[in-house]
Amino acid sequence: MRTDDEHVADRLRWLDDEPAGPSRIDLPGAMREARRRRRNRRVAAAGAAALGVLAMAALPAALGGDGRAAPAPAASPSPSTPLPELGPNGPWQGVCRAELLPVPGDPQAAVTGGDPDGRWLVGRRAPQGQSRMDFGLLIWEGDRVREVELPGSMQKLTDVNRAGLAVGSSVGAGRELRAWVVRNGEVIGLPGETPRGAMAVNDAGRIVGYRSLRAPWEPGAKQLPVVWDSYQSRPVDLPLPGPQWEGTAIGIDEDGTILGTMSEGHREQSTRAVVWRPGAARPEVLPLPQVPGGKASQFLSLSLAGGWVTGLAERYTEVIPRSGAYMYPVRIDLRTGQADVLKGALWSGTGNGRGWMAGWVSDDVPGVITDTRSVKLPMPDGWRGERQGAVTSFSDDGRVLGGKLESDDQVRPVRWTCR
Amino acid sequence: MPDASDQEYVEYVTARLPALRRLAYGLCGDRDLADDLVQETATRLYQRWARIAEVEQLDAYVRTVLVRHFLDTRRRGWWRVRLFGGPPDVRFTEDRGVEEQTVLRDALAEVPPRQRAVLVLRFLHDLPVEEVARTLGCSPGTVKSQTSHGLAAMRRLLGDRELAGRTGEER
Numbered sequence: 001m002r003t004d005d006e007h008v009a010d011r012l013r014w015l016d017d018e019p020a021g022p023s024r025i026d027l028p029g030a031m032r033e034a035r036r037r038r039r040n041r042r043v044a045a046a047g048a049a050a051l052g053v054l055a056m057a058a059l060p061a062a063l064g065g066d067g068r069a070a071p072a073p074a075a076s077p078s079p080s081t082p083l084p085e086l087g088p089n090g091p092w093q094g095v096c097r098a099e100l101l102p103v104p105g106d107p108q109a110a111v112t113g114g115d116p117d118g119r120w121l122v123g124r125r126a127p128q129g130q131s132r133m134d135f136g137l138l139i140w141e142g143d144r145v146r147e148v149e150l151p152g153s154m155q156k157l158t159d160v161n162r163a164g165l166a167v168g169s170s171v172g173a174g175r176e177l178r179a180w181v182v183r184n185g186e187v188i189g190l191p192g193e194t195p196r197g198a199m200a201v202n203d204a205g206r207i208v209g210y211r212s213l214r215a216p217w218e219p220g221a222k223q224l225p226v227v228w229d230s231y232q233s234r235p236v237d238l239p240l241p242g243p244q245w246e247g248t249a250i251g252i253d254e255d256g257t258i259l260g261t262m263s264e265g266h267r268e269q270s271t272r273a274v275v276w277r278p279g280a281a282r283p284e285v286l287p288l289p290q291v292p293g294g295k296a297s298q299f300l301s302l303s304l305a306g307g308w309v310t311g312l313a314e315r316y317t318e319v320i321p322r323s324g325a326y327m328y329p330v331r332i333d334l335r336t337g338q339a340d341v342l343k344g345a346l347w348s349g350t351g352n353g354r355g356w357m358a359g360w361v362s363d364d365v366p367g368v369i370t371d372t373r374s375v376k377l378p379m380p381d382g383w384r385g386e387r388q389g390a391v392t393s394f395s396d397d398g399r400v401l402g403g404k405l406e407s408d409d410q411v412r413p414v415r416w417t418c419r
Numbered sequence: 420m421p422d423a424s425d426q427e428y429v430e431y432v433t434a435r436l437p438a439l440r441r442l443a444y445g446l447c448g449d450r451d452l453a454d455d456l457v458q459e460t461a462t463r464l465y466q467r468w469a470r471i472a473e474v475e476q477l478d479a480y481v482r483t484v485l486v487r488h489f490l491d492t493r494r495r496g497w498w499r500v501r502l503f504g505g506p507p508d509v510r511f512t513e514d515r516g517v518e519e520q521t522v523l524r525d526a527l528a529e530v531p532p533r534q535r536a537v538l539v540l541r542f543l544h545d546l547p548v549e550e551v552a553r554t555l556g557c558s559p560g561t562v563k564s565q566t567s568h569g570l571a572a573m574r575r576l577l578g579d580r581e582l583a584g585r586t587g588e589e590r
Binding site: 008026 | 425428429432433436437440441444445450451453454457458461462463464465466468491523524525527529531538539541542543568570572573574575576577
């Protein structure tokens, strides 16, 4: 081990302590929850034997192998017409190249969001300052980059619309959360009194996010979903599915539909997708999708675009597989309610307006999963070392993706462009 | 309905709680998330408790459940996990200093999850390489390379002059 490695290892040993404050561990609660899961599994297992064949047959689309067209689900054709794989440059071929984005000065940075055309990408530098919590922000329009500073610390831009209006959040000196927009380089605070954060913006300039009852790192923290009609409007609480529900609005479609990731109480493990449609009086809690082996235990939403909700469906099982719990990339068509399990594995990532998904498809491989195939994304020329990172932006035409790459000693903002 | 086996479970987990909370806190650097991890571990343990007598090394088994659940929650980009990048728990320890701990925890939180798990298990919990390999379900060689990558990431993130290595030269 290098001498400086030993130094780091020694410093790490300083962290070996218990968290401050009283434990929230509730053993009777753990036993109750375990009994409930055992009961549910018995019920599910009884039905699964009879339904197994049917369930597999009903798994629609996207289950063809790499590059092989999936048969259309004949029994229940989707009334919505998926966009054909056609763009201004012809059919999507899945031939991609990777390039590192320009960054003035220190090149350490990451992409944290983008617009539906892939023209705008937003991101931030690696943290600076003594406490390593100050993030300089970056907005790319094509290959041009603009530097932006938000007040406070832990600055992050999360989304940007086709007009280049970016939204994000930071933590102020008093540790309060603030939500911001950046418009033509000008930083404007979003109205509201309580701590709040902005997560997404659509082309109409509507912004969604959350307000926070107590800061996220305080005990008893709770987020509630909100919408700002514009960056000049006051935030309005979105109606909850029930009194105990909490969570965050994470996406807004061009038609005004809002997606939230919510749960019924902080301690409840099951996270669900919740949708607010324009004009509807109440939110809809989307049903948990069917995945191989049965119904998912929870659904972790990633994105909403073009009427498609994408996310990861998790199913608890008796035996923990080596890789962790069973996770499936799933897209839900809000026009029909139909949920498709896409072929392949995905670690986090994001979706686009065709219901395609992009992210890390295995330990060290970024990739795209469309409705018919999966495609690996390349590394930039000369990239050495590890291949970890994230995909945080995926254009509706499937041709521009943004994210970050990390290796031993660097983090770089990356853009993939595909034919 | 409580029985002798339940009593054993409660006694065992209660005795292990401080160690499990330490491990969870080391992994995720957040008090609430640490307790969530331990709560889920306790739940999964109880689900299997009737058959657990067959497990030879119970402590190692429970640690494995916790670490793999942590990796799983990180992998799926769990929305709650440091979604806002809020400051980590800040506590004052006389001889270490709040700043140092904050800086270290923040850097550790940026290290990729598998590497972070290796660093925490090896250096915070002093487990041998072979034990870490069993916990993570990988080879000892992988543990060694992940250790090296993880320490390199920490050097980069901490960015101190004395530790900067290659990062310092890039600027």
